[in-house]
Amino acid sequence: AQSVTQPDIHITVSEGASLELRCNYSYGATPYLFWYVQSPGQGLQLLLKYFSGDTLVQGIKGFEAEFKRSQSSFNLRKPSVHWSDAAEYFCAVGGYGGSQGNLIFGKGTKLSVKP
Amino acid sequence: EAGVVQSPRYKIIEKKQPVAFWCNPISGHNTLYWYLQNLGQGPELLIRYENEEAVDDSQLPKDRFSAERLKGVDSTLKIQPAELGDSAVYLCASSPGQGAGGELFFGEGSRLTVL
Numbered sequence: 001a002q003s004v005t006q007p008d009i010h011i012t013v014s015e016g017a018s019l020e021l022r023c024n025y026s027y028g029a030t031p032y033l034f035w036y037v038q039s040p041g042q043g044l045q046l047l048l049k050y051f052s053g054d055t056l057v058q059g060i061k062g063f064e065a066e067f068k069r070s071q072s073s074f075n076l077r078k079p080s081v082h083w084s085d086a087a088e089y090f091c092a093v094g095g096y097g098g099s100q101g102n103l104i105f106g107k108g109t110k111l112s113v114k115p
Numbered sequence: 116e117a118g119v120v121q122s123p124r125y126k127i128i129e130k131k132q133p134v135a136f137w138c139n140p141i142s143g144h145n146t147l148y149w150y151l152q153n154l155g156q157g158p159e160l161l162i163r164y165e166n167e168e169a170v171d172d173s174q175l176p177k178d179r180f181s182a183e184r185l186k187g188v189d190s191t192l193k194i195q196p197a198e199l200g201d202s203a204v205y206l207c208a209s210s211p212g213q214g215a216g217g218e219l220f221f222g223e224g225s226r227l228t229v230l
Contacts, residue, residue, distance in 0.1 A: 108155075
């Protein structure tokens with residue numbers, strides 16, 4: 001069965017420090033992979049997505065993610081975190097049931113940013 | 116351009132009472148989704164509509180949940196009767212269609228508390 005694992009429930013980083021959020025997936029075919037961000041009281045917003053091609057994908061707000069098939073991973077990175085990045089981040093795999101929008105989400109990683 | 120609009124934002128009811136949530140997707144978006152987000156978890160798909168047709172409702176608990184999208188635009192999700200375990204955030208999302216690259220646009224959610 002398809003699944004997404006985000007091993008870190010909560011991460012705290014200092015402002016200006018680099019960030020990496022981990023995501024591992026289980027999926028029988030070539031996955032569609034996504035990262036969404038959810039700020040308090042807000043809806044989820046797409047940061048970036050991977051369907052095929054270049055395994056390093058760039059997203060909004062300075063985020064990037066790298067797809068590694070051999071490790072079944074799709075980790076999210078940012079070189080320098082800003083206080084406004086504090087939010088909850090969800091990795092998702094899509095495409096089951098014949099629809100790219102049928103997403104299976106991980107449990108999320110809450111990011112706190114220290115001044 | 117207006118985003119996905121959901122109402123009510125918050126609802127508190129007694130168990131066994133009915134409750135309904137409304138969603139107005141982004142204009143022109145043919146595909147509409149209802150997701151359920153329990154506390155500390157990622158969203159889980161309940162139902163997907165293509166225009167007015169429910170094409171994937173395998174995860175919708177049909178004994179107490181129902182949904183409709185009569186004219187292929189706005190949608191209503193109903194629970195009758197509500198149980199304590201239904202306390203969660205109900206998220207609506209829309210997308211332009213299957214070929215749109217899989218990006219979903221989410222509303223801010225309707226938070227249900229069942230007492």
